[in-house]
Amino acid sequence: MYDVIIIGAGVIGTAVARELSKYQGRVAILEKNPEVCQGTTKANSAIVHGGYDARHGTLKGKLNKRGVELYPGLAKALNFPYQRCGSMVLAFNREEEQKLWALMENGKKNGVEGLELLTGEEVRQIEPGIAPEVTKVLYAKNAGITCPFNMTFALLENAMENGTELFVNTEVKGIKEFGEGLSLFTPQGEFQGKMVINAAGVHSDRIAEMIGDRNYKITPNRGEYRILDRKAGDTVSHVIFQTPTPDGKGVLVAPTVHGNIIVGPTSDGIDSPEDTRTTKAGIEKVDRSASKAVPKVPLRESIRIFSGIRASVEGSDFIIEPSKTAKGLMHLIGIDSPGLASAPAIGEMVVGEIQERLSLEKKQNFIEKRRAIPHFEALSNGEKEGLLKANPRYKKIICRCEMITEGEILEAIHRRGGATTLDGIKRRVRPGSGRCQGGFCGPRVLEILSRELQIPMEEIRKEGTDSKLLSGKLKGALK
């Protein structure tokens, strides 16, 4: 029997796992997909929000602020990308300027430091790309950007190194209470735990339903995006928002930690939590809105469009509370934006609650740090030489757009909770995320996956369970 079972391996589930791995006890994460980080965490703006936007007095307000405080230390210990680049909210007229005032007041109440109101003139000095019509800007120095994939893999790897067990392809289909805890039913068998954490993202209301908690309702809300080539990377150096509307924070133009530019998202209520389609109307809206804030944003340098789904709930605050019907079950529901920014703080809070119930002992031998997979291109020439000597596999460039070597791909496969799919490799070390989107390296990565995992090429998947890439060997093929 496990002490704690976490349902869902997104950034929230893995943040809880990592925090929990500081304590003794048996912990498992169950994930229905073949890979970690395949839900909402794979498709968002990657912003570590400053904390001024979430309404004062809400869980969001509290956890966002605390999350921002935890980021620098966490990113450093676990070696995932995080840049405190600062964010700007643009106002184009009087009415919007007033909203900036209100935002700043709210931020101050949340305890956010480093908020400033700047004039259009002042702003164009530090961010020349923004529209000449901008009259005022709320500047948040503490806002930043991260890589949600790398962050999640880092949290997971470190949790696993400290003993957490991961089960992929393990969808929870039913929950039952018994004497000491809860039973989870999955196609891989039954899992029993003293406590269960429901971190199932857009599906967390369904998990709640399984035990009879019917008072939660997630309304899926879709956000569509465009990613621009690294060539466009110097378009802006801060996260550029527009004044929020009742629909949310609106379309942003932001740098990514990998040197691209991201524009989006939209905000549209949809019927299905799985509906990650992009639409013509959505992408047109992104383009229009992004150009309003940053007139010269080079939309033609687009290399990918995609969308993600927010787990919105009524009242629009995070719901983090014990089940009303089952003892030992904690629900994390409605973790939409700023869920990523708050993730470290959510981990802290949830583990606090677990501790109240289970009083686990601290580990003496907790391993706090994790080494990232070396990114060859980002190293200095001296470091490159060193790496090449230590590991000749780094000589072989597999992805030419992003300059990813075979050495990086091998690590992505062989680390704890390693990649088993094409997209799993892409999210960990980036081959296929460049301008040719895997046109050249795709077949090579397939080959490496097949060789290293000893599964036939035809069995390798792009991402989801039914996403096999090849339909079979050619009849006359030699190999």
Add this chain to the structure above:
Amino acid sequence: MMKDVIVIGGGPAGLGAALEAKKAGATSVVVLERDRELGGILNQCIHNGFGLQEFKEELTGPEYAQRFINQVKGEDIEVHLNTMVLDVTEDRRVTVLGDEGIQEIRGKAVVLAMGCRERTSGAIDLQGYRPAGVYNAGMAQRILNMEGYQVGKEVVIYGSGDIGLIMARRMTLEGAKVMAVVEVMPHSSGLYRNIAQCLEDYDIPLLLRHQIEEVHGKDRIEGVRISKIDEQWQPIEGTQQTISCDTLLLSVGLIPENELSEKARVSLDPRTKGAVVKSTMETDVPGIFSCGNVLHVHDIVDFVTEESRIAGRNAARFAAGALPRGKEVLTNPGKGVTYTLPHRIMLEDPDGVTLFLRSDVIYKKARVKVKEGERIVKEKRERLIVPSEMVQINLSPEDLSSLTGEIIVEIEGEEND
């Protein structure tokens, strides 16, 4: 390490340039190729139709490449495989990553011959999900012809470029069913002979002026919704239909791979997406030359070879300090022409000059005219000119000596869509 001529890329352009540089007297010539073999994109083009002009026979891509590889082997030309060029500077220092680790090589002259890559779903805003089974046609070609795997059984092809057309036939021969080729333009963007031999011979429908509105299927593609579009590129209501398929091949254009050229501060032409060059194939950075698909996208490899010889010969001359300099005049695309290349011609070019150009639409009974003001310098008749097929016109040293100012290249003929 200093070399006379460094050639970046071991495709037909790089090989042609290296051979010609050697022939023109360069002593040390190096070819740098990131792949595990020479030949470039030709290695995956196992269909025939290559070399009609160069060898007067129909070869397959690998056969065509092999003839050049053999010649290179017969010469004292250094070849480095598995060697990726990371950087080129204006003063021709080339940084490579290869078996020896990271190294810098200096060249008296450098020839850029990096080829091109395919446009992707992200570049064309393909709507819907992003499932498995959506391939670039060239990527699928590599998987079939070099790795020996089939990518799917029921195929839709978007874009009627040559690679897409060739793959329509290839996948059919391997037992797949090609449901349709969907093309947004009113005409195919592939060679006529490929439409006939790859689609018509196998009864594969070509849907002109159609677009793919949406991709269905989340894990693996299950179909596409298409519609007819009007002259303003808007979908015509009521023409929507869904075609079921497990594979979508994109053949939506090629982009010259000029990231290295940009590092070397070579100016690019927004129309060709390749370097701005003189008739010697020299870019606006002295001693750096460009040829092949990295310069502009070619449909026929013979033209690549021809162009690469010009580049290689002049790179050797530059390395020897013997590249003739002198008066240059601009070339401009005129009526009916989308672009001309080279951008400048040198009047004292001892070899004469070949102009390459593309038309905007289809012309029948066409005349290609090179004009200086109102004076016709050269004229050529063509039965048929289509945008997908490059046109060539030669100016002899005598033609050149008669020039004093800019020239314009025009096409006249019966326009056709």
